[in-house]
Amino acid sequence: MIELRAVSKVYPGGVTALDSVDLSIGAGEIHGIVGRSGAGKSTLIRCLTGLDPATSGEITIDGVNLGTARGAALMKARRKIGMVFQHVNLLDSRTAEKNIAHPLEVAGVPAAERKRRVDELLELVGLSDRRKNYPAQLSGGQKQRVGIARALAAEPRVLLCDEPTSALDSATTRQILSLIRSLRDRLGITVVIITHEMSVVREICDSVSLLSEGRIERSGPLLEVIQDTGSPLSKELISLPPTAHLQADATIVEALVAAEGGLADVGELFALLGRHGFSAQVAAGTIETIQGRQVGRLHFTPGDRDEAERMAAVLREAGVHAELTTAATVQREDAARQEDNEAHDGRDGQEGGAR
Amino acid sequence: MILASGEMFLDNPVFHGRLWDATAETLLMMVFTTLAVAAFGLPLGVLLHSVSPKGLTPAAPVYRVISLIVDFGRSIPFIILMIALIPFTRFVVGSALGWQATVVPLAVGAIPFFARLVQNALREVDSGKVEAVQMMGASKGHITYHVLIREALPGIVGALTVTVVTLISYTAMAGTIGGGGLGALAIDYGYRRYQSDTMVACIVLLVALVALVQWIGDTVVRKIDHR
């Protein structure tokens, strides 16, 4: 559905925001794009839509090349794309219902049909009682929901979302994500979600790409990417709470249960360790169910290096990914991630303040 | 100040005729100039914004030329513009005297001023809003009208209010060279004939007019501003 071949973007001034990106997203797929602040995520979505032309390479959505399309052809292609913006970008001069009706006006849908669609969409996003409110009279989450309804109004084949939930609380985030998923299930639309929240990826993405300094570092089906155990993206997706309480030189055994030839779930892992006589000391653990499959990352703290090595051997034997590390290494990684998240939040905060 | 006669305010014959005629003339000048300014200044401001580097159809050379013309118009002092435009005014309204003749230089002076204010108001519209509507597959015309102008409308109305208030003081200036209206009355009677009562009345009426225009402007903005 969406194909990028060798797409590069160099901004005037010499910043290479995208560096020969290849990406293929199938029809009906929900694809997540993650990456650090400044990795080029927004640039990627802007190139996809032709809002900002790529410097080189080829981009096609549903067979149309948006990089080269102009005038009427570009307008027609864009009518098949719905876009949810990070900052919503509703028109202040229009009520919620008029904002949602806007793409339908543009597409020349007759008024009666327009009203029917808008009623339906307001119902869908749970804002029927707010239809006459202007954006200034809506909360952040309500505005975002109006933005999503607007993106869906013209029944697009592709939905592009740039940080659709970064301004929302977790309950609203879940509402919106389940809304997007149910739409995909019902209408078969293709969805691209840019996000810096791994929970969003875990919750609804079928596949995911990690963008780093303008390059696709890793891309693939979600479970496959997680099963790529030692990779940074896998660590981000199934991340552990900080282990600041451990002594720096403590040995840690990191185990990842992610099926495919290994143990079916974390319970089996504990049973296995018990059978081998290990009294497992768990320092930290995360267990998630992804696409109906249990995935868990655990940090064990055995008594000494020797015991750690035996434990890792037993786990590897059973097809579980296991590696030895130290508390100092883990703590360093935690700190790096923390810094990254703060950079992101700080930026969001600034942008919010400027509005 | 020496009074020409002992008849003041309501005893002064000026208060029973010329004062009201002058007020009506000033009002007529204002209404017609405002119409001309809105009719020509708004499209000019929109054009300026469209061809500017951040506009929908950037065209640097066109922008520079229009900018130059607009700034040229804005930089000439009104009183000089009035005199310089006399031949043109004669051509348009058939005379260089009276309130009708004042409308021409007033409009010519205010159109570029208002156009720049419109351009500023349009520039304030968040580019994200424009992009959102571009993504709907909207035409440039649709975006210009339904996004740029509509979203900037409170600012544009505010700019028009400022322009009209400025015009009021210009109508008074026009009075010094036969422009008619309250300005002319203040010069003819208040200044040349030492009628301080006429002067006071002219000032009061001009102030009231400014207050009225500002009130109308503010009320309209309140109605259309949903931010």
Ligand SMILES: Nc1ncnc2c1ncn2[C@@H]1O[C@H](COP(=O)(O)OP(=O)(O)OP(=O)(O)O)[C@@H](O)[C@H]1O
């Ligand atoms: N208009 C521009 N002109 C020049 N450089 C730009 C422009 N827009 C973005 N960049 C640069 O391109 C790089 C990628 O930016 P982009 O906005 O795509 O990052 P991002 O991954 O969306 O980051 P974030 O998560 O913070 O939103 C950054 O280094 C940024 O400074």
Ligand SMILES: [Mg+2]
């Ligand atoms: Mg971004």
